[in-house]
Amino acid sequence: QVQLQESGPGLVKPSQTLSLTCTVSGGSISSGSYYWSWIRQPAGKGLEWIGRIYTSGSTNYNPSLKSRVTISVDTSKNQFSLKLSSVTAADTAVYYCARETEDIVVVPAVDYYMDVWGKGTTVTVSS
Amino acid sequence: DIQMTQSPSSLSASVGDRVTITCQASQDISNYLNWYQQKPGKAPKLLIYDASNLETGVPSRFSGSGSGTDFTFTISSLQPEDIATYYCQQYDNLPRTFGPGTKVDIK
Numbered sequence: 001q002v003q004l005q006e007s008g009p010g011l012v013k014p015s016q017t018l019s020l021t022c023t024v025s026g027g028s029i030s031s032g033s034y035y036w037s038w039i040r041q042p043a044g045k046g047l048e049w050i051g052r053i054y055t056s057g058s059t060n061y062n063p064s065l066k067s068r069v070t071i072s073v074d075t076s077k078n079q080f081s082l083k084l085s086s087v088t089a090a091d092t093a094v095y096y097c098a099r100e101t102e103d104i105v106v107v108p109a110v111d112y113y114m115d116v117w118g119k120g121t122t123v124t125v126s127s
Numbered sequence: 128d129i130q131m132t133q134s135p136s137s138l139s140a141s142v143g144d145r146v147t148i149t150c151q152a153s154q155d156i157s158n159y160l161n162w163y164q165q166k167p168g169k170a171p172k173l174l175i176y177d178a179s180n181l182e183t184g185v186p187s188r189f190s191g192s193g194s195g196t197d198f199t200f201t202i203s204s205l206q207p208e209d210i211a212t213y214y215c216q217q218y219d220n221l222p223r224t225f226g227p228g229t230k231v232d233i234k
Contacts (some may be wrong), residue, residue: 009134015175037223047171047214062222081163096170100223103176111177113161117170 002027004097004118012091012125018084022097022118028091030055032065033102036080037114041092052100053080070079084090094120129153129217133226136169139234146202148229150193150215158194159219165228173201174213207233 008020022036031038037052051061061069070083077123084091099116130153140146150160158178163171173182175191178198188203202209210233215226 045217046227047225049225051222060221064222070234098170105177111159111180113173113176113180113182114216115172115173115176117172121169 002099002116004099004116006095006097006118006121008123010122010124012087012123013127014088014125015086018082018087018091018123018125020082020097020121020123021079022081025080026081026101027072027076029080030075033059033104034125035100035102035112036071036073037098037100038082039096039098039114040091041096041120042090042093050082050084050095058122086095089125092125093121096120128222129156129220129224130166131171131211131215131217131224131226133215133229135229137230137232139140139232140205141234142205142207144204144205145211146231147214148200148213148231150198150226152196152198152202152217154165155195156219159217160191160198161216162189162191162200163216163220163225164209164211165214172216173200202231205231205233 003025012018021071035052048122053059068085073080097118098114100114103111132151160178162175165171179191190201192199202226212228214228
């Protein structure tokens, strides 16, 4: 059973770069039709999709964050990572990594769902 | 971006009650909608995908319906362990967007 675990600094200074890693266990990050995603949630608020990466390395980002976000994958370590630059207090949140499954049931209809999530890691932006 | 709205924002119901949450998309998303459950301090959990398909292992008291712009999520008989916030999420287009959530409490 695939499991995800986020790791990285819990405190980042304003204007610096937030860096998080998600380690995939119980399966290969390279196998199957999966997008590896990042989602965040400020305290007491809703979920915001940050972006995703396919095992081929192709990425999609939320336009609201695109200028500051980089998602990469390291297949040798079975990990994918998030970098968010020029952070402010507004970037303080719980950050989740998740697997988005691409489920081709009947072409051309394709279902996508985030069926595996990490437990989340809290990142605070403060000096 | 496709905007998702949910109503109500919160509700209180008794154990055994039927609970219904609605989700509306700002444009036609066919049936490309998922529902998640998030308990306090925990990650979201997928309950329903493709508007009405129950994820493996999810109790049958949970169900979903709808297509186009209007969707419904139902708990047929509310249980104490169902206390959580429920989110809809569209996957018709990027970026993926979530509804603001509906918090469900026991009366």
